[in-house]
Amino acid sequence: MSKKTWVIKLGGAVLNTENAAKALFDVLNEQQNAQFVIVHGGGALVDTWLKEAGFASAKHQGLRISPAEQMPYIVGALAGCANKQLMTQAISAGHKPVGLSLYEAGVTATQKLKALCLVGKCTSNDDSIINDLLKIGRLPIVSSIGFDEQGLWYNVNADEAAAAIASNLNAELIFMTDVEAVLDANKQPLHQLDTKHIDTLIDEGVIVGGMEVKVKTSLHAAQHLRRGVYISSWQKPENLTDLLEGKHVGTKITP
Numbered sequence: 112m113s114k115k116t117w118v119i120k121l122g123g124a125v126l127n128t129e130n131a132a133k134a135l136f137d138v139l140n141e142q143q144n145a146q147f148v149i150v151h152g153g154g155a156l157v158d159t160w161l162k163e164a165g166f167a168s169a170k171h172q173g174l175r176i177s178p179a180e181q182m183p184y185i186v187g188a189l190a191g192c193a194n195k196q197l198m199t200q201a202i203s204a205g206h207k208p209v210g211l212s213l214y215e216a217g218v219t220a221t222q223k224l225k226a227l228c229l230v231g232k233c234t235s236n237d238d239s240i241i242n243d244l245l246k247i248g249r250l251p252i253v254s255s256i257g258f259d260e261q262g263l264w265y266n267v268n269a270d271e272a273a274a275a276i277a278s279n280l281n282a283e284l285i286f287m288t289d290v291e292a293v294l295d296a297n298k299q300p301l302h303q304l305d306t307k308h309i310d311t312l313i314d315e316g317v318i319v320g321g322m323e324v325k326v327k328t329s330l331h332a333a334q335h336l337r338r339g340v341y342i343s344s345w346q347k348p349e350n351l352t353d354l355l356e357g358k359h360v361g362t363k364i365t366p
């Protein structure tokens with residue numbers, strides 16, 4: 112029987128809670144009929160590194176404006192420190208991880224919008240080594256640093272990166288963030304969200320910042336994959352177990 116592939120996006124804040132990522136990697140060990148690709152963020156780490164280097168950092172609709180002179184710090188934080196910190200936890204949970212950028216994972220980046228400087232958007236390059244890694248039992252851990260065909264580097268939002276990889280692999284997609292679910296105006300969890308509801312909540316300013324990027328990206332991914340995509344929290348590893356077993360946790364974004 113061929114194994115189902117799951118792309119799990121881990122928000123960077125998971126790195127600020129000791130052993131949180133290890134607990135999630137432990138859950139993956141229990142799954143016999145599935146294989147996994149981890150795509151991770153690290154926005155909080157980028158904030159710290161840029162601040163310590165004396166840079167001001169601004170966001171536009173949840174995306175970090177990424178001038179060329181800040182890219183060495185952004186790349187260092189995401190493709191370096193965050194990626195390798197996750198590897199330490201994956202190895203300690205018994206996995207054999209391989210750290211990758213989007214390029215090796217089969218996704219090429221191009222500039223998203225001039226005003227955002229080196230923020231990238233994803234295009235497919237079909238030249239992924241992910242399936243080869245999965246076949247030999249390795250765990251791909253992918254940062255959201257991308258490259259274009261000329262070799263320029265880009266800072267890609269990690270939710271968009273995860274959606275692009277899930278599309279390439281036709282995989283299930285789960286976003287693990289720092290809130291249990293998308294919340295309504297009364298801070299109550301929303302179990303399900305579709306296009307109309309998402310547009311209204313964004314217009315009303317209920318869904319903002321990073322969550323705005325996440326729900327928009329989830330909706331595109333759900334439409335492309337033609338199935339639901341989940342948003343839940345990494346704070347409880349049992350959420351991941353439930354999601355992998357097909358139970359409802361957090362918010363389901365439907366096409």
Ligand SMILES: Nc1ncnc2c1ncn2[C@@H]1O[C@H](COP(=O)(O)OP(=O)(O)O)[C@@H](O)[C@H]1O
Pocket residue numbers: 121122123124152154270287288289290292293294295317318319320321322323325
């Ligand atoms: N309606 C909402 N429901 C839940 N979280 C929201 C909402 N609107 C904005 N947020 C914010 O979005 C954050 C998650 O987005 P983000 O920080 O980008 O996560 P990640 O780093 O995991 O990708 C939450 O911590 C919360 O502060």
Ligand SMILES: CC(=O)N[C@@H](CCC(=O)OP(=O)(O)O)C(=O)O
Pocket residue numbers: 121122123124151152153154155157173174175185189230231255266267268269270321
């Ligand atoms: C363009 C853009 O905004 N890139 C993000 C990449 C990291 C990320 O998305 O991290 P989280 O998943 O932890 O939020 C950034 O620089 O913060």
